[in-house]
Amino acid sequence: MSVASADVTLTIESWRNDDLSIWQEKIIPAFEAQNPGIKVVFAPTAPAQYNSALNAKLEAGTAGDLITCRPFDGSLSLYKAGHLAEVGDLANMKNFGPVAKSGWSTDDGSATFCVPMASVIHGFIYNKDAFKEAGVSVPTTVDEFFATLEAIKKDGNYVPLSMGVADQWEAATMGYANIGVNYWKGEEGRQAVIAGKMKLTHPDWVAPYAQLAKWGPYMGDGYEAQSYPDSQNMFTLGRAAIYPAGSWEISGFNAQADFEMGAFKVPVQSAGDECYISDHVDIALGMNKATKNPEAVRTFLNWVGSAEFADLYANSLPGFFSLSNHNVSMTDPLAQEFVGWRGECNSSIRPYHQILSRGTPNLANEYWVTSANVIRGTMTPEEAAAHMQKGLASWYAPQQ
Amino acid sequence: MTQEQATSSRRPIRWHIGVFLAPAVLVYSTFMIFPLFGTLQLSLFTTSEQQTYFVGLDNFRTLFGDPRWSGAFWNALVNNLWFFVIHMLVQNPIGILLAAVLSNPKLRMRGFYRSAIFVPTIMSFVIVGFAWKLILSPLWGIAPDMLKAVGLKFLFAPYLGKEEYALTTLALISVWQYVGIPMMLIYAALLSIPQEVIEAGEVEGVTGFSAFWKIKLPLILPAIGIISILTFVGNFNAFDLVYAAQGALAGPNYATDILGTFLYRTFFGFQMQLGDPNMGSAVAMIMFLIILTGVCIYLFGIQMRMTRYQL
Numbered sequence: 001m002s003v004a005s006a007d008v009t010l011t012i013e014s015w016r017n018d019d020l021s022i023w024q025e026k027i028i029p030a031f032e033a034q035n036p037g038i039k040v041v042f043a044p045t046a047p048a049q050y051n052s053a054l055n056a057k058l059e060a061g062t063a064g065d066l067i068t069c070r071p072f073d074g075s076l077s078l079y080k081a082g083h084l085a086e087v088g089d090l091a092n093m094k095n096f097g098p099v100a101k102s103g104w105s106t107d108d109g110s111a112t113f114c115v116p117m118a119s120v121i122h123g124f125i126y127n128k129d130a131f132k133e134a135g136v137s138v139p140t141t142v143d144e145f146f147a148t149l150e151a152i153k154k155d156g157n158y159v160p161l162s163m164g165v166a167d168q169w170e171a172a173t174m175g176y177a178n179i180g181v182n183y184w185k186g187e188e189g190r191q192a193v194i195a196g197k198m199k200l201t202h203p204d205w206v207a208p209y210a211q212l213a214k215w216g217p218y219m220g221d222g223y224e225a226q227s228y229p230d231s232q233n234m235f236t237l238g239r240a241a242i243y244p245a246g247s248w249e250i251s252g253f254n255a256q257a258d259f260e261m262g263a264f265k266v267p268v269q270s271a272g273d274e275c276y277i278s279d280h281v282d283i284a285l286g287m288n289k290a291t292k293n294p295e296a297v298r299t300f301l302n303w304v305g306s307a308e309f310a311d312l313y314a315n316s317l318p319g320f321f322s323l324s325n326h327n328v329s330m331t332d333p334l335a336q337e338f339v340g341w342r343g344e345c346n347s348s349i350r351p352y353h354q355i356l357s358r359g360t361p362n363l364a365n366e367y368w369v370t371s372a373n374v375i376r377g378t379m380t381p382e383e384a385a386a387h388m389q390k391g392l393a394s395w396y397a398p399q400q
Numbered sequence: 401m402t403q404e405q406a407t408s409s410r411r412p413i414r415w416h417i418g419v420f421l422a423p424a425v426l427v428y429s430t431f432m433i434f435p436l437f438g439t440l441q442l443s444l445f446t447t448s449e450q451q452t453y454f455v456g457l458d459n460f461r462t463l464f465g466d467p468r469w470s471g472a473f474w475n476a477l478v479n480n481l482w483f484f485v486i487h488m489l490v491q492n493p494i495g496i497l498l499a500a501v502l503s504n505p506k507l508r509m510r511g512f513y514r515s516a517i518f519v520p521t522i523m524s525f526v527i528v529g530f531a532w533k534l535i536l537s538p539l540w541g542i543a544p545d546m547l548k549a550v551g552l553k554f555l556f557a558p559y560l561g562k563e564e565y566a567l568t569t570l571a572l573i574s575v576w577q578y579v580g581i582p583m584m585l586i587y588a589a590l591l592s593i594p595q596e597v598i599e600a601g602e603v604e605g606v607t608g609f610s611a612f613w614k615i616k617l618p619l620i621l622p623a624i625g626i627i628s629i630l631t632f633v634g635n636f637n638a639f640d641l642v643y644a645a646q647g648a649l650a651g652p653n654y655a656t657d658i659l660g661t662f663l664y665r666t667f668f669g670f671q672m673q674l675g676d677p678n679m680g681s682a683v684a685m686i687m688f689l690i691i692l693t694g695v696c697i698y699l700f701g702i703q704m705r706m707t708r709y710q711l
Contacts, residue, residue: 073674166561168651169671222538224561224652230539353672361468362673365649373653378563394468 008296009039011064013057015050016283022316030312031303038296058083058288065291066300069114069284071103072353078286079106079113085287088112090298092305092324099187099347100323102354103281114286115304116323117313119347121247121338122178122278128260130158130241138264142211145267149218152241160218162240164226171371172364174244175215177278177350179266180208186276186348194355196398200389201382209374209381216375224376232256246280247338250319254334263337265345279347281323314339359395366391436688443681459682473683475654476662477690479567483658484635486571487578492627494575495582496620500612502583503590514587518580525577529644532573536560560645563655570656574641578634582627589623590616622706629698636691639664659687 012023023042031040043064045053051074057063058078067084069075078084087093088111093101096116104114131137131148134155139145149160165171184190184204192198198205216223220240235243236256243249245263253261268275285304287297303309310322311329318335321342322328330336352363370387373379379387393399446455463469498517502510520528536543536559544556559569593616601607601615639660642650648670650657665673667680 164561166651167647168649220539222544222558222561225536225538225558226561227533230537234539357672358674360673360676360679362671364672365670368649369651369653372651376561376563376652378653391468394466 007037007039008293011041011043012066013064014044014068015047017044026316027312063288065288065297067286067288069104069286071281075104084113085289086111086113087301090302092302095305095324104284114284115301117283118320119279119281119323123263123265125243125245125261125263127241128262139267141271142267142269158241159220160241162231162235162243163219164223164231165372165375166225166227168368168372171375172367175212176208176371181276181278181348182266182268183207186346190351201385206381206385209384212374247319250334263334265341275345277341277345280349361391439681439684443685446678459679463682476657476659480658483571487631491575491579492582495579496586498583499586520577521580525640526644528577529641533645563652567656585623585627586620589620593619632694
């Protein structure tokens with residue numbers, strides 16, 4: 001504070017232009033109140049242009065001091081190109097576990113270059129009225145899950161499962177990755193595949209497909225041509241009972257649905273099994289290596305790792321959960337339900353994002369196609385798994 | 401001999417040809433020829449670790465030799481051929497039929513029909529793709545209800561979501577959009593047939609349908625040839641409708657993947673997949689060669705042998 005005669009102004013680059021008001025009204029004032037002498041400006045770009053605009057600004061030396069980081073290869077390439085500084089030594093980095101840091105660390109985990117901000121959690125959102133009418137309770141095992149679907153189908157007033165396969169990605173993201181973590185035991189299976197110790201044809205990776213193969217009959221007429229917005233509307237209009245979800249749906253659903261919603265986590269194979277959830281790292285904040293005010297930037301980033309920021313951010317944007325180990329209590333009941341699973345289950349990210357989505361064919365996009373095929377019944381679970389393994393082995397040395 | 405030389409030496413240099421051609425040649429070279437060679441050049445290199453290496457025809461070897469690449473390529477090519485076949489079998493005959501009907505002077509409100517059928521042609525792909533997606537939606541679409549109203553509900557299926565129907569459905573949507581083009585071209589060709597020819601036919605007793613078959617059709621064959629080649633070039637460059645309706649992954653299970661979407665995914669990447677401009681250029685080159693071959697077959701095989709009637 002000794003030489004801070006003039007205020008320092010920091011600029012944040014971001015793709016989250018939806019969050020502009022939250023940053024301006026809640027987050028930045030809270031920081032500035034505690035750190036006189038540092039002013040912060042949130043300057044977002046449109047999401048689709050963010051990557052190219054940011055790259056151009058970084059090359060030209062006009063980028064902001066703080067850079068919002070996309071997970072994995074997007075940020076890793078910025079770090080490798082020398083645009084992002086290491087931040088792993090910040091005091092508050094101790095508040096983040098290895099999964100939280102994985103999105104913004106080098107492959108070997110030796111360097112971390114962004115402070116994790118938020119993740120999205122997968123599970124199922126359900127219509128409480130529909131459950132009451134069909135006389136079913138929240139399922140905890142896979143068998144109960146299918147019994148619930150069957151009961152709702154028999155009741156006939158609701159489509160049991162609100163999902164389509166026209167856009168294909170839901171089948172992988174809300175289908176395969178959502179239910180799969182329980183089979184391949186989260187990080188254990190994911191790391192084993194990256195290390196080349198486990199193949200995608202292993203029963204743990206085939207079983208989620210086998211479960212998906214049974215979803216089709218519960219998904220309502222013409223689900224083959226049902227798109228993602230169709231599924232959202234179908235659920236919020238009260239025509240479907242269960243929605244395979246990502247937590248980012250929460251604020252949208254809160255605004256649209258006029259019935260009471262609940263959430264349940266991915267059912268386990270047998271009662272009492274250890275549970276896992278897909279808690280996918282999504283957004284982080286890093287430091288532009290070329291910034292003129294590195295100390296002020298570090299002060300801000302350290303604050304991003306604090307409990308206060310975690311609480312502010314998560315409660316301003318229900319569904320985007322803080323990645324820190326702080327115990328954040330959420331005011332939104334649905335969001336609280338989602339985040340509550342962290343205490344009961346082990347977190348893991350989507351399996352095909354780190355390292356495995358680097359080559360061609362791209363594992364993430366391939367999972368979209370095969371998961372949708374399996375639900376439609378045009379591919380057997382075994383065929384799908386074999387296809388994935390063949391694709392991965394074609395470019396990934398540890399799997400050859 | 402000497403006389404010829406004398407003639408040519410006396411002939412002035414015709415500067416004006418060069419002057420008048422120059423703007424077109426310049427613009428065309430800058431925006432068409434030069435990028436074409438740029439693409440060819442790009443397809444001979446590969447990029448690894450931010451370094452570019454010359455690899456000769458290796459990208460093409462990967463495209464045809466690597467079973468994953470060649471599988472995707474042949475799938476796209478076969479789909480593209482089917483897309484073209486549907487247009488040839490459905491769009492052009494319907495276009496000719498509509499033109500024949502519209503050119504009948506006894507038909508009332510001809511102008512209205514002509515405009516109504518032509519309007520979709522000037523609409524954006526995005527709107528057409530989105531509108532048809534909605535019409536055919538099993539949840540909110542009007543197609544299921546309309547079929548139900550006439551007792552044909554059993555005919556309805558989620559057409560855009562089934563591998564066996566999706567491509568044909570998209571091709572028919574494209575036909576719906578573009579049937580106005582052949583209609584207009586053939587309509588113009590039909591109008592240009594002199595009345596004397598028709599009347600001469602009538603004197604010989606050739607009227608009605610046989611007049612169309614024996615007199616008009618041979619006279620509009622060159623127009624049909626032009627339409628076919630335009631359809632061919634348009635179809636093999638198609639991309640937007642599939643992208644608007646089914647996304648870059650051309651679902652379900654790549655059933656609607658045509659060369660254009662395959663090129664887009666390869667060149668620019670999609671979602672998690674990073675783009676590969678070098679492989680993309682290789683795909684673009686192959687597309688160029690396919691279209692070039694098709695156009696050459698047409699020009700040398702058909703156009704030059706086509707009989708033209710002096711009217």
